Amino acid sequence: MLFHFDRGLLLASSACLLALAGCSTGYETLTGTVTVDGNPAAAGVMVQFVPEGNTRPAEGIVDSTGRFTVTSVGKAGVMPGAYKICLINSTESVPKPAGGLEATEEQEAAGIAPKGWFEYQAAVERFLARPPTGEGWIPKFYNSPSTSPLRWNTETDGFEVTLEVTSDDKPGS
Numbered sequence: 001m002l003f004h005f006d007r008g009l010l011l012a013s014s015a016c017l018l019a020l021a022g023c024s025t026g027y028e029t030l031t032g033t034v035t036v037d038g039n040p041a042a043a044g045v046m047v048q049f050v051p052e053g054n055t056r057p058a059e060g061i062v063d064s065t066g067r068f069t070v071t072s073v074g075k076a077g078v079m080p081g082a083y084k085i086c087l088i089n090s091t092e093s094v095p096k097p098a099g100g101l102e103a104t105e106e107q108e109a110a111g112i113a114p115k116g117w118f119e120y121q122a123a124v125e126r127f128l129a130r131p132p133t134g135e136g137w138i139p140k141f142y143n144s145p146s147t148s149p150l151r152w153n154t155e156t157d158g159f160e161v162t163l164e165v166t167s168d169d170k171p172g173s
Helices: 007-020 105-110 117-129
Strands: 031-036 046-051 058-061 067-069 082-088 151-153 160-165
Touching: 082 160
Parallel strands: 031 160
Antiparallel strands: 031 067, 046 058, 046 082, 058 067, 082 151
16 A cells, blocks of 8 residues: 655645644733832833844833733734833823814814814923923933833843833933
């Protein structure tokens, strides 16, 4: 009796077995904490993971306890690898327009921004360009991958991040 192997069938069945075995999607859950001056960072602080290799960028938003969970391109988790980390102050303190930021159905249908939206956006840009200084605020140099000293490598540091900064940190300190 002679056996004949079909390579295509062999490859297809191997792929199915790998899928059934629970092959990883390449994303791992990454969570963490940000503290400023020993206290939880303000809710809304953005934590950005900027890839240093062949991975995808990821980000998380700090909650009121200083905790965050990372997502990457709409997927939960982060691809394993090395990252530069940026911290961007929460813009929650920038006053919102009296009518809010949500467009009415009529405004949305007409493609019109809510009243005060452009002024709010300008205020946010001014805030980010010159964030407040002092206790509880993250120094501006943390908001750029070229100036932030924060680094994380999931392969050596793991998937639980603790970032401790002080409001009086200086670049290179």
